[in-house]
Amino acid sequence: MRNMENFFKRRFNVPKRTSELIALVAISTTLFLFLHTRDLNTRLKEMEVRLHPDELLSSNQLISGDSGPAHHPSSGVRAMMKILQSAGEVTTTLQPFQLNNTRKAMQEVLFFNRVPKVGSQTFMELLRRLSMINKFGFHQDRVQRVETIRLAPEDQAVLAAMVSSYDTPSVYIKHVCFTNFSEFGLPEPIYVNLVRDPVERVISWYYYVRAPWYYVERKIAFPDIPLPDPKWLKKDFETCVLSGDRECRYMKGETREGIGDHRRQSMFFCGHEEACTPFNTEGALQRAKRAVEQHYSVVGVLEDLNSTFTVLENYVPRFFKGAKDVYWNEINQYNTINRNLFKPPVSEEIKDIVRKNFTKEIEFYQFCKQRLHNQLAALKLPEQ
Numbered sequence: 001m002r003n004m005e006n007f008f009k010r011r012f013n014v015p016k017r018t019s020e021l022i023a024l025v026a027i028s029t030t031l032f033l034f035l036h037t038r039d040l041n042t043r044l045k046e047m048e049v050r051l052h053p054d055e056l057l058s059s060n061q062l063i064s065g066d067s068g069p070a071h072h073p074s075s076g077v078r079a080m081m082k083i084l085q086s087a088g089e090v091t092t093t094l095q096p097f098q099l100n101n102t103r104k105a106m107q108e109v110l111f112f113n114r115v116p117k118v119g120s121q122t123f124m125e126l127l128r129r130l131s132m133i134n135k136f137g138f139h140q141d142r143v144q145r146v147e148t149i150r151l152a153p154e155d156q157a158v159l160a161a162m163v164s165s166y167d168t169p170s171v172y173i174k175h176v177c178f179t180n181f182s183e184f185g186l187p188e189p190i191y192v193n194l195v196r197d198p199v200e201r202v203i204s205w206y207y208y209v210r211a212p213w214y215y216v217e218r219k220i221a222f223p224d225i226p227l228p229d230p231k232w233l234k235k236d237f238e239t240c241v242l243s244g245d246r247e248c249r250y251m252k253g254e255t256r257e258g259i260g261d262h263r264r265q266s267m268f269f270c271g272h273e274e275a276c277t278p279f280n281t282e283g284a285l286q287r288a289k290r291a292v293e294q295h296y297s298v299v300g301v302l303e304d305l306n307s308t309f310t311v312l313e314n315y316v317p318r319f320f321k322g323a324k325d326v327y328w329n330e331i332n333q334y335n336t337i338n339r340n341l342f343k344p345p346v347s348e349e350i351k352d353i354v355r356k357n358f359t360k361e362i363e364f365y366q367f368c369k370q371r372l373h374n375q376l377a378a379l380k381l382p383e384q
């Protein structure tokens with residue numbers, strides 16, 4: 001009788017223990033996964049700080065388009081994977097070699113396809129002075145009646161051939177879309193350019209074309225161009241945005257030709273193709289990013305000139321050695337090139353309205369900024 005009881009007890013005890021064991025395993029697995037996720041999140045935070053020492057924008061930027069909030073573990077892991085994918089080995093090793101497109105150049109010609117309203121007059125002056133110090137040729141395009149930035153393939157070929165015919169080393173400067181020299185069987189030049197906060201840039205353009213010296217200069221160069229309508233001249237940016245004026249309406253997918261689509265700096269990096277023309281579209285953004293990654297030695301950032309100079313001096317030393325000194329000691333001291341005194345301040349509310357329609361432009365700007373910071377970090381310079 002006793003044995004029988006024990007037998008039953010044992011029989012029923014065994015399955016009970018098994019289920020407890022299963023429960024225990026499940027709990028510890030969950031706990032492990034939780035800890036692991038937390039660990040990944042901590043590492044993600046550390047990486048964010050390393051990627052963007054001065055701001056924590058990058059994670060939001062990178063996971064925008066995902067549904068979960070940034071602090072949710074799974075979206076954190078997703079964001080980390082995205083960072084790893086987009087930055088590749090760069091985040092872990094940061095070797096200047098991998099970020100140095102200058103070594104791909106097959107001729108010592110610097111191709112600076114400057115973007116209007118991104119400090120390009122100042123940079124042109126800097127390059128002119130550096131051409132005397134560092135001994136290289138200086139060439140720039142003439143002022144055009146109509147500035148055509150998108151060229152037909154034949155014209156791209158003519159441009160690339162002309163630039164390739166200069167004595168080396170030389171710099172060539174023109175407002176033009178990214179022109180892929182190797183597409184025409186010509187040796188790759190050294191590509192450099194500069195970007196700026198895209199909304200600040202569009203405001204700057206708006207007041208630039210209304211500044212008296214701009215249209216007076218144009219009138220002198222091309223007397224038959226009519227003077228602008230005073231009503232148009234007096235219209236301010238805020239009113240233009242709030243009243244839904246066509247000039248200040250930024251619609252996704254819209255294409256504007258004529259003097260070129262001055263609203264988008266990414267167009268200068270995307271190229272001459274039709275696919276580059278629609279405003280704020282994913283396809284054009286991806287092309288622009290690819291051209292920067294594959295071809296550009298340095299894309300500087302107007303808001304961060306010191307990092308820009310340091311990166312230029314280290315990645316393109318043949319042309320930019322001494323750039324920081326020349327800028328701060330010679331150009332910045334006396335120079336007021338293109339400082340538009342006719343540009344009134346624009347409120348943050350208005351800028352925010354415009355920003356909502358400039359998402360791809362902003363993403364492109366952030367991309368260039370992050371790349372510049374990676375290039376700087378890779379140099380592992382002592383803190384200043």
Ligand SMILES: *[C@@H]1O[C@H](CO)[C@@H](O)[C@H](O)[C@H]1NC(C)=O
Binds near residue numbers: 249251354
């Ligand atoms: C922004 O885009 C929306 C359409 O997506 C449009 O209704 C709105 O007018 C645009 N705003 C500005 C300031 O361009």
Ligand SMILES: *[C@@H]1O[C@H](CO)[C@@H](O)[C@H](O)[C@H]1NC(C)=O
Binds near residue numbers: 182
């Ligand atoms: C430039 O042209 C070369 C040769 O045709 C090609 O391999 C490369 O992908 C092109 N670059 C871009 C950004 O399209």
Ligand SMILES: *[C@@H]1O[C@H](CO)[C@@H](O)[C@H](O)[C@H]1NC(C)=O
Binds near residue numbers: 306328
């Ligand atoms: C940039 O460098 C110059 C000269 O070295 C210095 O005067 C200036 O304060 C620096 N600007 C910033 C924002 O660090």
Ligand SMILES: *[C@@H]1O[C@H](CO)[C@@H](O)[C@H](O)[C@H]1NC(C)=O
Binds near residue numbers: 314
């Ligand atoms: C990048 O490559 C150029 C050309 O080979 C070289 O002069 C420069 O020192 C390199 N810079 C870095 C940081 O590797």
